[in-house]
Amino acid sequence: MPPPRSLQDLPPKAAHYCLGVERFIRDELRADLSGARVLVAFSGGLDSTALLLSMRYLAGRLDLDLRAAHLDHGLRSESAAQAEACAAFCEKHSVSLYRHRLELDPTSKGLEERARSARYTFLEKVREETGASWILTAHQADDLVEDVLLRLVRGTGWPELGGMPGRDEKRRLLRPLLASPRRDLQVFLEQIDANWLEDTSNVSLEHRRNRFRHQVVPLLEKENPNLSEAVHRLWSLARWDEDFWREMGESAVPANNRDGSILLAAEELAAAPRALRLRRFKAALEALGPGQPLMRNLLNLDQAFLERRTGSTIQFPGGKIAEVKRHVVCFSRTPDSATYND
Incomplete structure (x- = not known):
């Protein structure tokens, strides 16, 4: 069965979800994407698939030039097949895909951070080559909960304790799904009969983020089923505080002395x-x-x-x-x- 071709062809709830993403980008991230060229970081997983398709169905409404980029880290035996699946998915939905494969040593120290750094370096390279205004990443509301908790454990202060920014001017990043819980993404994809890839590394408790996801967050959600909404309010307060200090000019500091101090x-x-x-x-x-x-x-x-x-x-x-x-x-x-x- 061919996928829906436009926003008007979507089931009403799926269309409403896409319009909610547009509203978040416009009202909370304060980004105007009308007529813009944007690059979606696409892994093929549930989150990035929901992001790519929501932007695909908003493309006509916003006059978007939509591109996607996939980095194969070469760390799992199935990664090459997943890269091919991503290419086939993008072709099916008429989205240009830019691909690259790395050969990272899975036994080396600091692998997770090196992989993350390589991913953003690749995305920025593609952004510059294509002339895209923004890189869109698929971090969603559940990721934000985990990020806030990890920052709390590390002893992060305010306002950074509010979690990752939804808009990063320096790196030209937007995170359009930060207000969308993962369950909403899954419902959206199921409504339009879209498939996604499962990342087996998300199950392993070797990484601290996964331990928080599978062990800590469920305990907190038993105490407060609306944990995601509470974290989103904290995120909003942090952004407002940042905006206030920026507008007051209090982030400015004297120029460096000749010795760099x-x-x-x-x-x-x-x-x-x-x-x-x-x-x-x-x-x-x-x-x-x-x-x-x-x-x-x-x-x-x-x-x-x-x-x-x-x-x-x-x-x-x-x-x-x-x-x-x-x-x-x-x-x-x-x-x-x-x-x-x-």
């Missing part, structure tokens, strides 16, 4: 509320490059500053340090780069 004046910090002071610390650290400024370290720095412990240094991930001086707090990447004396 960043200085914040102690007098201005002392006059600021703690929430603002912590945000300025965080902005200075982020301006120095990669490495997440953990909340625990930020609080330790703030306490050292309040107690005027001149000479105290706090280390942060990414080879960064903050040193409390008499008239400034100095942020640098290495001890040797902090040359300011007062």
